[in-house]
Amino acid sequence: EAGVAQSPRYKIIEKRQSVAFWCNPISGHATLYWYQQILGQGPKLLIQFQNNGVVDDSQLPKDRFSAERLKGVDSTLKIQPAKLEDSAVYLCASSLFVGGGYEQYFGPGTRLTVT
Amino acid sequence: SQQGEEDPQALSIQEGENATMNCSYKTSINNLQWYRQNSGRGLVHLILIRSNEREKHSGRLRVTLDTSKKSSSLLITASRAADTASYFCARGTGNQFYFGTGTSLTVIP
Numbered sequence: 169e170a171g172v173a174q175s176p177r178y179k180i181i182e183k184r185q186s187v188a189f190w191c192n193p194i195s196g197h198a199t200l201y202w203y204q205q206i207l208g209q210g211p212k213l214l215i216q217f218q219n220n221g222v223v224d225d226s227q228l229p230k231d232r233f234s235a236e237r238l239k240g241v242d243s244t245l246k247i248q249p250a251k252l253e254d255s256a257v258y259l260c261a262s263s264l265f266v267g268g269g270y271e272q273y274f275g276p277g278t279r280l281t282v283t
Numbered sequence: 284s285q286q287g288e289e290d291p292q293a294l295s296i297q298e299g300e301n302a303t304m305n306c307s308y309k310t311s312i313n314n315l316q317w318y319r320q321n322s323g324r325g326l327v328h329l330i331l332i333r334s335n336e337r338e339k340h341s342g343r344l345r346v347t348l349d350t351s352k353k354s355s356s357l358l359i360t361a362s363r364a365a366d367t368a369s370y371f372c373a374r375g376t377g378n379q380f381y382f383g384t385g386t387s388l389t390v391i392p
Contacts, residue, residue, distance in 0.1 A: 210382035
């Protein structure tokens with residue numbers, strides 16, 4: 169079974185530029201998550217989709233971040249314009265209900281550096 | 284904060300020793316999950332323990348959960364250099380997850 173795919177793996181941009189990340193979850197997983205992980209911290213949920221609907225985007229900085237999940241499969245996360253503090257790893261995950269709870273499966277992440 | 288807190292923040296042990304890390308949380312859970320993250324990689328799911336369970340084993344991993352104290356512990360027995368990684372607990376409510384700050388484990392060969 170293929171895992172969660174993300175691209176690109178690395179991205180370096182200047183502040184005020186825009187950037188987009190792509191995620192393809194595991195086939196059949198209805199729930200998709202985008203997390204931001206700043207160096208030395210745990211992942212912070214940015215947005216959660218159930219199929220193509222948003223479940224939780226309370227921690228998404230909506231003035232600069234946007235995300236969509238068309239057709240309930242692939243998803244893109246966009247930052248426009250980027251700030252220095254957006255430098256982080258952006259993790260995509262999908263989940264499946266297994267024996268008593270949902271288990272998350274993570275992609276390799278996209279490491280963003282904003283200069 | 285909805286996040287849990289892992290303790291200690293960093294742990295260094297000799298290969299073959301046991302490693303114990305703890306996780307505390309503040310609100311109710313359906314389950315608690317532990318993940319491993321190697322440097323520069325995504326998170327790997329290790330084990331899930333449901334709120335009505337007290338202990339669970341998987342290979343060299345042993346997880347305990349005390350819902351009255353809102354805490355969990357992860358024990359790695361007979362550690363190996365390959366266990367060097369960051370370990371995170373995640374409080375699960377339904378299909379939402381809230382991660383702690385992580386414990387950085389270094390196993391010295």
